[in-house]
Amino acid sequence: MQYPVWQLPVNGGLLIALISVIHVFVAQFAVGGGFFLVMAERKGHAEGNNEILQWVKRHSRFFVLLSMVFGGVTGVGIWLIISLVSPAATSQLVHLFVYGWATEWVFFLGEIAALLVYYYTFQRCISGRMSKKDHMATGWLYALFAFLSLFMINGIIGFMLTPGEWLRTGNFWDGFFNPTFWPALVFRFALCLLLSGLFAMITALRIPHPETREAMVRWSAKWVCLPFIGLLLGAAWYFAALPPAQQAMILRRTDDIRPFALAWPVVTPLLFLGGLAFFVKASGRARAVLAGVVLLLGLAQVGAFEWVRETGRRPWVIHGYMYSNGIRAADVERMQRDGALSLTAWAGARQVTDANRLDVGRFLWAQQCSSCHGMGNPMLDMVPRAAKRGVAGLEAQLAGQGKLLPYMPPFCGTPAERNALAVYIAHEVERRLAR
Numbered sequence: 014m015q016y017p018v019w020q021l022p023v024n025g026g027l028l029i030a031l032i033s034v035i036h037v038f039v040a041q042f043a044v045g046g047g048f049f050l051v052m053a054e055r056k057g058h059a060e061g062n063n064e065i066l067q068w069v070k071r072h073s074r075f076f077v078l079l080s081m082v083f084g085g086v087t088g089v090g091i092w093l094i095i096s097l098v099s100p101a102a103t104s105q106l107v108h109l110f111v112y113g114w115a116t117e118w119v120f121f122l123g124e125i126a127a128l129l130v131y132y133y134t135f136q137r138c139i140s141g142r143m144s145k146k147d148h149m150a151t152g153w154l155y156a157l158f159a160f161l162s163l164f165m166i167n168g169i170i171g172f173m174l175t176p177g178e179w180l181r182t183g184n185f186w187d188g189f190f191n192p193t194f195w196p197a198l199v200f201r202f203a204l205c206l207l208l209s210g211l212f213a214m215i216t217a218l219r220i221p222h223p224e225t226r227e228a229m230v231r232w233s234a235k236w237v238c239l240p241f242i243g244l245l246l247g248a249a250w251y252f253a254a255l256p257p258a259q260q261a262m263i264l265r266r267t268d269d270i271r272p273f274a275l276a277w278p279v280v281t282p283l284l285f286l287g288g289l290a291f292f293v294k295a296s297g298r299a300r301a302v303l304a305g306v307v308l309l310l311g312l313a314q315v316g317a318f319e320w321v322r323e324t325g326r327r328p329w330v331i332h333g334y335m336y337s338n339g340i341r342a343a344d345v346e347r348m349q350r351d352g353a354l355s356l357t358a359w360a361g362a363r364q365v366t367d368a369n370r371l372d373v374g375r376f377l378w379a380q381q382c383s384s385c386h387g388m389g390n391p392m393l394d395m396v397p398r399a400a401k402r403g404v405a406g407l408e409a410q411l412a413g414q415g416k417l418l419p420y421m422p423p424f425c426g427t428p429a430e431r432n433a434l435a436v437y438i439a440h441e442v443e444r445r446l447a448r
Contacts, residue, residue, distance in 0.1 A: 016100035016339065017359045018379040024392040025098030026385055030323070032094055034316040036087035041315070042212055043080030043124075044163045045205030047156030049213060049236060050076070050131070051149055056232070058145050064225040070135040072216050077132055079212075081125055099384060101339035102173075102330040110169050113189060117165035120158050127155035163201060171197050174326045175256060180333050193254045200247030203240040204315070207284070210236025211311045215304045230300075237307075241285045255325070259332065262420060263325045270324045277317040284310045328415070328422040336422035338384045348425035353377060365429040374437020377430060381422070382438075389445050399442045407435035 019025065050073055057065030096103045107114065131151045138148035168189040172179065179188035213233035220226035252260065263274065287307035326332045335341050340348070347356065354360045360376055362369050378388075386393045399407060411431050415423030424431055 019097045020379055024387040024390045027392040028094050032090045034319055036091055038312050038315045039084040041205045042208040044159040045209030046076055047159040049209040051152035064222050066139050068220050073132045117162055120162040123158035131155055167198050168194055173331050176332055196250035196254045200251050203243030203247050206240040207237050259325045262327055273317040273320040280310055280314045284314055327420050338381045340425050345423055345425050353426040353430055365433045370433045371437055374433040377434040378437055388441055396442050396445050399438050404435045404439045407438055
């Protein structure tokens with residue numbers, strides 16, 4: 014192991030999930046929004062409706078604040094938290110995809126520049142000091158850069174779930190264009206368009222003129238309903254493209270997957286029906302309440318999908334290469350033969366004794382368990398799971414991990430180290446139950 018463990022009072026995986034879901038929600042809205050803005054502006058020009066153009070201008074300012082500022086801050090937050098909670102996997106992704114990340118950051122820079130130019134020249138376009146064609150070309154540039162940013166991120170995220178031929182060749186392109194690259198891109202792009210319509214329905218409620226407001230709410234609702242077909246087709250294609258092991262892990266529906274796996278097929282149709290209700294008929298306060306509900310459904314939809322996708326690669330962080338605790342598959346046999354202590358520079362002790370058994374167990378817990386499990390924390394809490402097992406039962410479970418329990422990484426250490434970890438878990442569970 015090359016990296017120490019950042020021990021937190023809350024589960025690190027839970028922190029990653031919370032920040033990631035919020036960031037993905039906003040970032041995907043920004044991608045679909047690029048296309049939405051230009052098409053809405055085109056509609057305003059075609060109808061000669063200044064109110065539509067003024068609304069699109071205000072909506073683009075909303076984009077600058079939400080997607081560029083809030084999205085940028087949460088994006089940095091993701092890098093910070095994954096590098097502290099899962100440094101080995103982060104290092105692997107940076108080293109393997111360094112030019113991919115550099116390319117994505119160039120696209121993101123282009124996205125920011127195009128959006129700022131688009132917003133700050135909007136009034137010049139409305140007043141006739143800038144041609145419609147030139148201004149819309151800037152908007153298309155923003156949409157293009159945003160889509161290309163999604164294109165790059167999609168390849169790298171998909172690699173972690175389905176690395177495909179990369180496991181054999183180690184080739185960049187085999188990892189990037191992995192088995193789920195195209196279905197994931199179709200799914201995510203449809204979701205981006207859907208989210209852009211979702212946010213627009215809400216901002217359109219503030220258009221002063223009733224007729225224009227009604228027309229644009231209904232027009233925005235189409236952006237929620239029409240991509241829905243692509244979303245369903247993309248989801249079916251995505252699941253079919255998964256290798257059998259990842260499909261089995263999702264269908265297994267362990268305790269933490271089950272609520273999200275059940276929520277997605279419920280929330281997604283509700284999202285469609287909410288958009289449809291906007292399109293058909295909703296008025297007054299009911300419309301404002303419905304807008305909030307539909308927005309929350311959109312966040313729930315993104316959260317449920319991302320959670321199921323992340324847990325579908327269990328027990329790996331990079332499927333077939335690196336376990337969720339940052340230990341590479343290639344290192345397991347050596348650690349089981351020579352011991353985790355002797356192969357970890359920052360372990361402190363080199364062997365288990367009666368005097369240091371609890372300290373060694375605490376170290377092994379941090380190294381091999383804490384990336385997924387909490388001790389008295391809300392995510393995969395070990396206290397109820399280990400309450401009645403005792404040291405012998407815990408040792409038996411650790412010995413069966415990776416074989417009888419394929420959704421768990423194998424324990425990487427000697428029998429003496431396995432006993433130290435079991436003693437520590439039993440001690441901590443008993444101490445917390447006695448409070």
